[in-house]
Amino acid sequence: MPINQDLNIPMGNALDQPIGRIIPAPENHLSADGLETARKARRSFMGKALAMGAGIAAASKAAVAAPEGEEAILKLPAHTTGLGQGVAANAYGMPSKWESNLMRRESPGLTRVPQASVSFCPLQGLFGIITPSGLHFERHHQGWWDIDPSQHRFMVNGLVKRPRVFTMDDLMRLPSVSRIHFIECGANTGPEWGNVALPSVQYTHGMLSCSEFTGVLLSTVLEMCGIDKKKARYVLAEGADGSSMTRTIAMDRAMDDVMIAWGMNGEMLRPENGYPLRLVVPGVQGVSWVKYLRRIEVGDQPYATKDEAVHYIDLQPDGQHRQYTSIQECKSVITTPSGSQTLLDKGYYNISGLAWSGRGSIKRVDVSVDGGRNWRTARIEGPTLSKALTRFNFDWVWDGKPAILQSRAIDSTGYVQPKINQLRAVRGTRSIYHNNAIQSWKISENGEVSNVQVY
Amino acid sequence: MKTMMMTANKRFSHPLLVLAMATFALGSAHAKKPWEDIGRDAKPAEIAAWDIDVRPDFKGLPAGAGSVDRGTEVWESKCASCHGVFGESNEVFTPLVGGTTAKDIETGHVANLLPGKNFPQRTTMMKVATVSTLWDYINRAMPWNAPKSLSTDDVYAVLAYLLNLAEVVPADYVLSDKNIADVQKRMPNRNGMTVYTPLWDVKGKGDVQNVACMKNCVTELTLGSSLPDFARDAHGDINKQNRIIGPVRGAVTTEPAPKTLNDSRAKVMGVAAPAKAEAGAIDVKALLVSNSCTACHGMKNKMVGPGFAEVAEKYKGQADAKTYLIGKIKNGGAGVWGGIPMPGQPQLSDAELAAIAGWIVDGAK
Numbered sequence: 016m017p018i019n020q021d022l023n024i025p026m027g028n029a030l031d032q033p034i035g036r037i038i039p040a041p042e043n044h045l046s047a048d049g050l051e052t053a054r055k056a057r058r059s060f061m062g063k064a065l066a067m068g069a070g071i072a073a074a075s076k077a078a079v080a081a082p083e084g085e086e087a088i089l090k091l092p093a094h095t096t097g098l099g100q101g102v103a104a105n106a107y108g109m110p111s112k113w114e115s116n117l118m119r120r121e122s123p124g125l126t127r128v129p130q131a132s133v134s135f136c137p138l139q140g141l142f143g144i145i146t147p148s149g150l151h152f153e154r155h156h157q158g159w160w161d162i163d164p165s166q167h168r169f170m171v172n173g174l175v176k177r178p179r180v181f182t183m184d185d186l187m188r189l190p191s192v193s194r195i196h197f198i199e200c201g202a203n204t205g206p207e208w209g210n211v212a213l214p215s216v217q218y219t220h221g222m223l224s225c226s227e228f229t230g231v232l233l234s235t236v237l238e239m240c241g242i243d244k245k246k247a248r249y250v251l252a253e254g255a256d257g258s259s260m261t262r263t264i265a266m267d268r269a270m271d272d273v274m275i276a277w278g279m280n281g282e283m284l285r286p287e288n289g290y291p292l293r294l295v296v297p298g299v300q301g302v303s304w305v306k307y308l309r310r311i312e313v314g315d316q317p318y319a320t321k322d323e324a325v326h327y328i329d330l331q332p333d334g335q336h337r338q339y340t341s342i343q344e345c346k347s348v349i350t351t352p353s354g355s356q357t358l359l360d361k362g363y364y365n366i367s368g369l370a371w372s373g374r375g376s377i378k379r380v381d382v383s384v385d386g387g388r389n390w391r392t393a394r395i396e397g398p399t400l401s402k403a404l405t406r407f408n409f410d411w412v413w414d415g416k417p418a419i420l421q422s423r424a425i426d427s428t429g430y431v432q433p434k435i436n437q438l439r440a441v442r443g444t445r446s447i448y449h450n451n452a453i454q455s456w457k458i459s460e461n462g463e464v465s466n467v468q469v470y
Numbered sequence: 471m472k473t474m475m476m477t478a479n480k481r482f483s484h485p486l487l488v489l490a491m492a493t494f495a496l497g498s499a500h501a502k503k504p505w506e507d508i509g510r511d512a513k514p515a516e517i518a519a520w521d522i523d524v525r526p527d528f529k530g531l532p533a534g535a536g537s538v539d540r541g542t543e544v545w546e547s548k549c550a551s552c553h554g555v556f557g558e559s560n561e562v563f564t565p566l567v568g569g570t571t572a573k574d575i576e577t578g579h580v581a582n583l584l585p586g587k588n589f590p591q592r593t594t595m596m597k598v599a600t601v602s603t604l605w606d607y608i609n610r611a612m613p614w615n616a617p618k619s620l621s622t623d624d625v626y627a628v629l630a631y632l633l634n635l636a637e638v639v640p641a642d643y644v645l646s647d648k649n650i651a652d653v654q655k656r657m658p659n660r661n662g663m664t665v666y667t668p669l670w671d672v673k674g675k676g677d678v679q680n681v682a683c684m685k686n687c688v689t690e691l692t693l694g695s696s697l698p699d700f701a702r703d704a705h706g707d708i709n710k711q712n713r714i715i716g717p718v719r720g721a722v723t724t725e726p727a728p729k730t731l732n733d734s735r736a737k738v739m740g741v742a743a744p745a746k747a748e749a750g751a752i753d754v755k756a757l758l759v760s761n762s763c764t765a766c767h768g769m770k771n772k773m774v775g776p777g778f779a780e781v782a783e784k785y786k787g788q789a790d791a792k793t794y795l796i797g798k799i800k801n802g803g804a805g806v807w808g809g810i811p812m813p814g815q816p817q818l819s820d821a822e823l824a825a826i827a828g829w830i831v832d833g834a835k
Contacts, residue, residue: 116710116720123705127562139720140713157611170512172521178512185509210695214705214723239506251523257617259610261523265670298672310520317665319526319600321607328597328663334583336597336662340669344676355708356718357734364717374672381682387689390682415731423680431680435694441678443585449669453680457696462734463721468694 110147116140119150122218125206130158133200135221138350138369143396144195144404146224148280153287154200154222154301156322157258162307164283164291167255169275173313176241183291187277189231194274194297195403197225197371199343201300201327201448207435209444211466216353219454219466223369225404228295229278234270237313247313251320252294255309261320262303263339264296272297272402275308297402298373299341300448302327332443343373345432346451347380347407347424358413358462366393366409372426377405379425384411386419386455386469387434393422401427418458419469434470524606528650531605535646536627538634544624545631548613557635560591567635569596570658575638578661595636599663601654604629702727709738752825761815763826769834776807778834785831795827 083089110117119134126132136152153159164183172178200222206212213219233250250269254260264273274295277283284290289306296303302322317323317339328336347370352358366384370377376399381390393407407422424432435452442449455469524530546555553559557567569582569589580596582589589596598604609625611617620628630645638656639645645653654660668674703723705711712720719738721727728734758764758778766774776784785791800823802814818826 113714116712116714120705120711131563137711139711157614157617170516170520172512172517178517179509180512180516181509188508189505211697212701214697214701215708215711215720217711218705235505239503239509253520253523257611259522259617261606261610265672268672271672312521312523314525316525316527316529318523319603320523321603321611324600324603324663325594325598325607329666329669330583330592331664332585334579334581334585334662335664336583336599337666337669338599338663339665342669342672342674344669351716352718355721355723356712357721357738358718358731359735359738361731379682381684388687390684390687423682425682428675430676431682433678433680436690437680438678445585457693459727460731461728462731463727464718465697467696469692470690470694 110149114140117150119153120217122213131156133222135217136224138216138221138223138348139353139356141350142406144225144369144398144406145280146226148226148282148285148288151224151226151279151285151288152200152222155256155287156260157256159287160256160307161286162255162291167291167307167309169292169308170310171236171240171313172310173250174243174247174315175237175313176243179236179240181236183277186231186236186275186292189235191229191231191278192274193227193229193278194272194295195225195227195398195400196295196297197223197343197402197404198295198301198304199223199346199371199373201302201340201343204450204452204454205447207452207468208439208446208450211468213354214466215355216348216350216454219354220348220350222301223371223404225371226279227281228274228276230274230276230292230295233273233275233294233311236275237269237311242313246315248315249313249317251310251312251314251318252303252305252308253310253312254289254305255307259309260302260305260322261318262305263317263320263323264294264299264303265341268296268299296341298343300327300343303341327448329442329446329448331446337446340449343371344449344451345372345374345377345424345426345430346370347377347422347432348454349382349420349422349456352420352458352464353456354464354466356464358458358464360462361413361415364411364413366411366420368393368407368409368422370405370407370422370424371403372424372428372430373402374430375427376401376403377424378427378429380405380407381423381425382407382409382411383421383423384418387421387453390423413458415460417460419467420456420458420464421453421469423453435468436470522606522610524602524609526600526602528602528647531602531647531650532622533647534622534626535644535648536623536625536630537644538627538630538639538641540624541627541629541631541634544620544628548616548620549628552614557632564593565591566594566632568593570636572637574658575656578657578659580659580662583659583662595632595638595658597659597662599657599660601629601633601650601657604632605650699726752822754825754829757818757822757826761818763815766812772807774810775812778830782830782832782834792824792827792831795830796823799823799826 117137117140119136121132121134132155134153136146136150167183169181169186170178203222204219207219248266250264250266252262252264275292276295277292279285279288284293289308292308294303294305294308323339328338329340330336347368349366349368351367352364358364366382370380377395380393380395382393383390391409393409396406396408399405432451432453438450438452455467457465457467459465521530552562553566558565568591570580574580581587582596583592605625608628609620613619626645630639630643633639633645633653634641634643636658638658639653668676707722707724709720709722712718722737728737768777770779771777772780785795799815800818802812804811
């Protein structure tokens with residue numbers, strides 16, 4: 016068996032078939048060439064040399080090539096040989112320090128004031144469908160508060176027989192429901208209407224989260240107040256923060272699945288997400304999910320509030336703005352591998368992503384690895400819930416050649432997620448809101464994934 | 471059933487019984503839920519305090535008036551710092567005023583919204599169709615850092631000032647609840663909104679649909695757009711925004727793209743290592759503080775004892791400097807730098823001693 020003089024390790028045959036991913040090992044100090052050699056050598060060695068009983072005595076530069084095996088196994092670490100920490104050392108548990116790369120982040124230059132801004136959810140590192148509460152995306156209109164729940168009041172007025180006031184005590188006594196729903200900002204993926212503008216899925220799709228919300232159905236409360244069903248057409252939801260955010264909600268939504276929620280993922284809402292009370296409007300863009308909810312007014316006309324008359328209006332090619340565009344239509348995105356990630360090796364990958372629809376549940380997700388020419392149906396991971404994120408997975412073996420990954424979701428109404436050029440043909444490029452286009456990720460030969468538009 | 475009811479009514483003709491029947495009948499039409507009386511009635515003053523919204527038909531608009539002149543005063547003291555004197559500023563928020571014309575006021579369509587015009591910013595006055603929206607928002611959310619602090623008349627005044635900047639009302643105008651409906655008829659983009667019900671109604675059909683083709687689908691397969699190289703690091707180092715384990719890593723976007731897969735792997739695996747090392751590394755400067763070293767030693771200059779940089783300079787080039795300094799720190803000493811003795815630091819571990827001594831030998835930076 017030939018020996019690599021530089022590394023003093025046995026050389027094996029190049030692998031005919033790329034297999035799996037490489038194991039992160041202390042080759043990091045090696046040059047790229049040395050790294051590759053070590054990688055191949057290790058496989059070769061483990062697969063052949065060890066079986067032949069050939070020991071390499073020399074302590075080589077490549078620690079990984081030590082014949083006995085890997086140091087991570089042979090040298091027992093402190094956590095295996097010492098005493099760990101006691102209970103309640105962290106009274107409220109936090110993620111491992113090794114996970115600190117995954118955090119909410121702002122998109123530089125998007126806004127100029129942090130109180131009226133967005134932080135994006137790191138979708139590239141999340142599993143399943145539930146967003147950890149601390150990573151839930153943020154959108155504030157005039158800064159966030161941590162409101163004393165004992166002083167918070169909720170009022171219903173307008174076209175009701177009896178205008179009512181509720182404390183949190185009152186609301187939390189009412190018959191509650193717990194439901195899993197996605198929330199997506201209407202402007203999610205908005206910067207990409209005209210061209211590619213963002214490097215990673217955190218910024219292209221990160222105004223998206225999904226939680227289990229607990230609260231009382233708005234219909235329960237409206238019935239209690241004696242809603243005037245003949246006249247009532249809309250409700251206005253209003254927040255208690257400085258902006259006193261207001262949005263008009265359709266009456267059929269209000270009487271269907273809209274919730275007044277206090278719970279999120281088993282605990283109370285986080286302050287950044289509206290503690291102690293927020294509206295949950297399943298399937299409808301996030302701006303309608305009014306935080307710090309203080310009031311619902313029942314009315315017979317829409318309200319044309321600032322965030323439905325100046326913002327959250329979709330400019331069309333004829334110069335008209337579409338007003339009251341609320342529904343988040345069926346959409347999906349591959350989160351692994353995704354923009355600005357690097358594949359570590361050729362071979363098998365579990366392509367994984369998220370699909371959702373504001374009109375119902377996800378029926379099917381197809382994935383293409385050739386830029387949309389050919390598609391195969393992905394595996395849907397349960398649960399498949401209405402107006403909730405749905406996780407899909409897809410087997411793929413990367414041959415090292417350029418590839419373009421896309422996902423295409425179909426919802427329970429039969430609606431098929433469109434391509435960006437199909438959206439542009441109807442809505443132009445200046446709409447800002449409601450871009451639910453198929454996302455394309457290009458895999459280059461160097462393993463890097465980049466954001467492209469292909470159709 | 472009808473016959474039975476009539477019979478029953480005849481039979482139970484006692485007033486109290488009839489009342490009981492009526493209550494029962496009401497109850498069955500509106501089955502009372504056991505939670506129905508949770509909460510309390512809202513008092514009129516409470517509703518008045520919170521019900522501040524103003525609709526496009528001006529329902530909810532309180533009586534009041536404000537002149538452009540008064541608006542100028544309020545604007546300059548409370549609004550101009552963010553929005554600019556003329557509502558034109560793009561520093562903090564997008565501009566409020568600009569891009570509308572006398573012709574727009576006539577047609578109710580802002581021409582600068584048409585394709586090809588490419589007006590640099592879509593200002594508030596270019597977009598908003600309803601003057602009620604402006605009144606409502608100024609009243610509920612402005613000024614930015616003191617929302618709801620303007621008097622009703624000052625809300626009218628500020629709005630009058632804005633409308634004057636957009637040439638919707640003249641400079642001597644006094645806006646009030648009496649004439650605001652006339653102003654609505656001059657809003658430059660008043661006809662610019664379409665209520666698009668398919669995206670409002672959950673049961674609506676969208677206007678853009680794809681087909682679920684599976685094989686040999688027609689695609690242009692042209693690269694429509696990609697991120698330019700100069701924008702590679704616009705969102706920082708994506709490597710630091712991804713997990714340090716798993717099938718992928720974040721690319722090091724602060725450096726040019728590696729040429730080959732091997733280069734890429736070396737790059738991303740290489741940068742993962744320092745993160746690991748850092749986590750376990752000893753923070754020397756933190757040690758200096760927590761062990762009160764800095765009470766006597768300056769980073770550069772002599773305080774009670776010599777500055778760390780002075781120590782570094784003195785032992786520069788001395789082969790056994792690190793070992794010597796480890797001993798000095800651990801056991802203390804006196805006489806080298808003056809008469810005041812330094813106490814020994816036996817609480818430091820060997821690793822900590824080595825880290826501090828090594829840091830000094832490396833120049834104490």
